[in-house]
Amino acid sequence: xxxxxxxxxxxxxxxxxxxxxxxxxxxxxxxxxxxxxxxxxxxxxxxxxxxxxxxxxxxxxxxxxxxxxxxxxxxxxxxxxxxxxxxxxxxxxxxxxxxxxxxxxxxxxxxxxxxxxxxxxxxxxxxxxxxxxxxxxxxxxxxxxxxxxxxxxxxxxxxxxxxxxxxxxxxxxxxxxxxxxxxxxxxxxxxxxxxxxxxxxxxxxxxxxxxxxxxxxxxxxxxxxxxxxxxxxxxxxxxxxxxxxxxxxxxxxxxxxxxxxx
Ligand SMILES: [Zn+2]
Numbered sequence: 001x002x003x004x005x006x007x008x009x010x011x012x013x014x015x016x017x018x019x020x021x022x023x024x025x026x027x028x029x030x031x032x033x034x035x036x037x038x039x040x041x042x043x044x045x046x047x048x049x050x051x052x053x054x055x056x057x058x059x060x061x062x063x064x065x066x067x068x069x070x071x072x073x074x075x076x077x078x079x080x081x082x083x084x085x086x087x088x089x090x091x092x093x094x095x096x097x098x099x100x101x102x103x104x105x106x107x108x109x110x111x112x113x114x115x116x117x118x119x120x121x122x123x124x125x126x127x128x129x130x131x132x133x134x135x136x137x138x139x140x141x142x143x144x145x146x147x148x149x150x151x152x153x154x155x156x157x158x159x160x161x162x163x164x165x166x167x168x169x170x171x172x173x174x175x176x177x178x179x180x181x182x183x184x185x186x187x188x189x190x191x192x193x194x195x196x197x198x199x200x201x202x203x204x205x206x207x208x209x210x211x212x213x214x215x216x217x218x219x220x221x222x223x224x225x226x227x228x229x230x231x232x233x234x235x236x237x238x239x240x241x242x243x244x245x246x247x248x249x250x251x252x253x254x255x256x257x258x259x260x261x262x
Pocket of ligand 1: 226
């Protein structure tokens, strides 16, 4: 069965653009787990010169302008295309609060992966600081996401702050008019913030989800203590990634661990 096979190569693209994301540490933890795979770090996922213009145009055209409208994208203005181009060329660029369509972003990146690396023997995991969302059929709106899994998988350092919900009381107090910064202080530690010292550890879990998706097509686990748990709340993220007594449940330990490789 080829589907459960671990990839021989895992490439991590270092585009999180925050000091608190240590991709090297993530690579080391993956190497420990997957003795067979070669884990390598690459620079931020940036198209080669000749693809720059096209990629900038494509990215500018997948901006979500109204989170309550599915698949309505506007023709990008030259200024928006130029913005994307500058962003692609400047490795230190901060995210500007744009929400992109996650699956479309994934397919734009997929085209840029060299042909020779476009098969299941290669797992590409892109870290980015761009924020993306996917359409939710249940409540008919886009939601920001931490990751979209596919070929490649994209994981967002902005998404991990913005996508999982903060504790309910946070929003209640916010509605009651409490100051945002004061609230952040009050709830400190109960959510992942920008430049959070726990970010690398949290992202190890999302990398494992990407890997599991690559191998099985299903990135998630139902066990709240497993790092593959599909967390919707910040406190669930923190529990699964940082506080749980074990890393993976038995089932996933078997799939994702070095010990079962024949
Ligand atoms: Zn599990």
